[in-house]
Amino acid sequence: MKIKTNKYDFFVEACCLLCLIGVLIYLLISWQHIPQKVPGHYNVLGEIDKMTSKESLIPLFITSWIMYIGLSVIEKFPQIWNTGVKVTEKNKEKVYRILKSMLSTVKLLTVVVFAYLTVNSAMAKPLSVWFLPIFLSLMFGSLIFFIVKLVTAK
Numbered sequence: 001m002k003i004k005t006n007k008y009d010f011f012v013e014a015c016c017l018l019c020l021i022g023v024l025i026y027l028l029i030s031w032q033h034i035p036q037k038v039p040g041h042y043n044v045l046g047e048i049d050k051m052t053s054k055e056s057l058i059p060l061f062i063t064s065w066i067m068y069i070g071l072s073v074i075e076k077f078p079q080i081w082n083t084g085v086k087v088t089e090k091n092k093e094k095v096y097r098i099l100k101s102m103l104s105t106v107k108l109l110t111v112v113v114f115a116y117l118t119v120n121s122a123m124a125k126p127l128s129v130w131f132l133p134i135f136l137s138l139m140f141g142s143l144i145f146f147i148v149k150l151v152t153a154k
Contacts, residue, residue: 001078001092003100012104016068019115023061026119038121046127057122064114071107075100085150094153102146109139 027034031054040052074080078096081103087095113135120127 001096003078003093003096006097008101009104012108015108016111019111020065020068023064023115023118027057027061027122030122034122035124038124039126040121042127044132046129046131048124048126054122057118060114060118060121064111064118067110067114068107071103071110075103075107083150084147085153091153095150098146098150098153102143102150105142105146106139109135109142 034054034057036054037051038054038057039048039050040056041048041050043049078099081096081099083095083099085091085095116131117127
């Protein structure tokens with residue numbers, strides 16, 4: 001089944017690509033100015049608890065692309081999605097549209113978080129104490145929002 005692309009899909013794709021390309025450009029332009037040691041891990045309060053070489057930013061950046069590509073591929077195959085609700089001829093378009101929007105939102109949040117972590121680490125800064133609560137609220141809030149929409153879809 002092919003799900004029609006809507007404005008939200010275009011918005012998410014544009015934001016994801018802007019973030020990914022923006023981080024690439026930032027790293028290329030700033031590489032000489034990035035400290036040799038950058039944060040490699042943060043504790044729950046956002047404090048740096050491990051320093052690594054700046055080359056560790058490369059796998060972090062590559063991982064963001066892998067996550068983006070992986071979620072983009074999964075979006076294209078609704079037949080493999082576990083819907084959690086009974087899909088009928090009557091509701092399948094709506095169910096798959098909701099799930100595609102949910103996957104797109106998860107993809108966007110994932111890309112934004114990886115972009116933020118990459119740039120923040122490159123600047124050798126600790127994370128805000130609000131980073132984890134905001135990220136978890138956005139991720140789980142989005143999932144709950146779409147699951148409620150899915151369960152109430154008729």
